[in-house]
Amino acid sequence: MGDTAADPWGPQSWDGPAPEPSRHQVTSQDLVADALLERARRAPSGGWRRGLHRLTGGSVNPGESAGEAREAALLDRIRQPIQGDYRIAFLSLKGGVGKTTTTIGLGSTFASLRxxxxxxxxxNPDFGTLAQxxxxxxxxxxxxxxxxxSTIRRYSDVRAHTSQAPSRLEVLASEQDPAISEAFSEDDYRRVIDILQVxxxxxxxxxxxxxMHSAMNGVLQLANSLVLVSSPAxxxxxxxxxxxxxxxxxxxxxxxxxxxxxxxxARPGSSTIDMTELTNHxxxxCRAVKVVPFDEHLAEGSVVDLDLLRPATRKAFVExxxxxxxxxxxxAGRHAVAEWR
Known part of the structure; x- marks a missing residue:
């Protein structure tokens, strides 16, 4: 009889030494996809790699470039799951350093990628400009x-009070009526977080x-982390x-x-400050330091659109x-419930 092809699904022999017995009780939980599957490479998104991939109908896949792999790693970090809600407070003692711009830039980046x-x-108790x-x-x-x-029952009830950017970031504005003399207080902030965290x-x-204003006590007590904004001066x-x-x-x-x-x-041109020394300080x-370069679109002080940012600025916000x-x-669990009353 002629040779017959081996059945890949038939009984398999193991010619090597038998594995050493393990004290671990083998269960179905040990059959994980990462160990059993040969993962296909991601298709390249640009350059000669993408051209070759398309030219060969996908049969030749050189894989991602080093830059694409770095970008994918950044996205994996950004898209990590969150248990409950995560609160970030943006601080700056000095005005005009880009705190509000950084809030919008980072928030828009999260909203567009998650x-x-x-x-x-x-x-801001003093007529903030975030909503602008x-x-x-x-x-x-x-x-x-x-x-x-007392009337909020679902997401749409909250959405009626917010404005949304093209990135999907929503913004809840501060009070702009100069006739209202009562400042935004700690109690007000805690009530807002009670609603939004749901x-x-x-x-x-x-x-x-x-x-030193009243709301700051609540902001700091309920924050998971801080973003402190400074200028290169x-x-x-x-x-x-x-x-x-x-x-x-x-x-x-x-x-x-x-x-x-x-x-x-916040201004064009290079700074005379030793950025390495400043960063090291x-x-x-702190946990990390990031430099966000000057960008004409951000300097306009108007509506921020991520698609209008320079590539270097967009990359800085992703990082x-x-x-x-x-x-x-x-x-996880750091501020599961805003217990304060």
Whole structure:
């Protein structure tokens, strides 16, 4: 009889030495996909690799380039799951350093790259401008949301009070009526978080330029991490360092170690500051430091559209998002419920 092809699904022999007996009780849980499957390479997204892949109908796949692999790794970090909600407070003692712009840029990046709900809250007691950086869809403010608290039953009830950017980032505006004399308080902020934590996975809070106003107590007590924004200038850097000092001496040292410092170039041109020295100073105290370059679109002070940013700026926000997201697994249960009453 002629030779017959071996049946790949038939009995298989093992010619090597028998595996050593293990004390581990083998169960169905040991049959994991990563160990059994030969993973197909991701198709390249550009360059000669994509051309070759398309030319051969996919039969030749050179795989991702090093740059594409780095980008995929960043996206994996950004898309880590969150248990409950994660709250990020944006601080700066000095105005004009790009705090609100950074809030919108990071929030938009998270919203565009993740599938869950992301919202930015304007907690500035002095007529914040966060809502001016997204298309206006409602004149509702934080006070309107608080007033409607007893009637909120579903996500759409909250959505009626927010405006949404093209990135899917939602923004809850601060009070803009100069006739209202009562400042946004700690109690107000806690009530807002009580509502939002039910419907949003990431909550960003754009604080005022001070740290002594009432709402700041609630912001810091409920925050999972901080983003401290500075300019590449002596006065901005000193203000940022002073903020860390204040936090350390007022019972928020645990937040200092979970702070990501953003050095935002609000003006064109290179800085005369030694950026390596400045970065190293903050790295001795904080979790990470990211430099966001000057961008004409951000400098306009109007609605922010990620598609209009320079590639270097867009990349900086993606890297910043990955840095912040590295804390997601560590935050599980840190603020599961806003217990305060």
């Amino acid at each position: 599938g869950d709900c992301v919202i930015a809250v304007d907690a 950086r997204v298309p206006l869809q409602t004149h509702s403010t934080v006070r309107d949301l608080i007033a409607a608290e 419907y949003y996975n990431i909550i960003l809070t754009d604080c005022g330029t001070g740290i 002596i006065d901005g850097a000193r203000s940022a360092a002073a903020t860390l000092d204040w936090l350390q001496h007022h019972g928020y040292g645990h937040l200092v170690s979970r702070t990501v410092v953003v050095i935002s170039a 903050f790295l001795l105290r 910043l998002a990955a840095m912040v997201a590295d804390d997601f697994p560590e935050s």
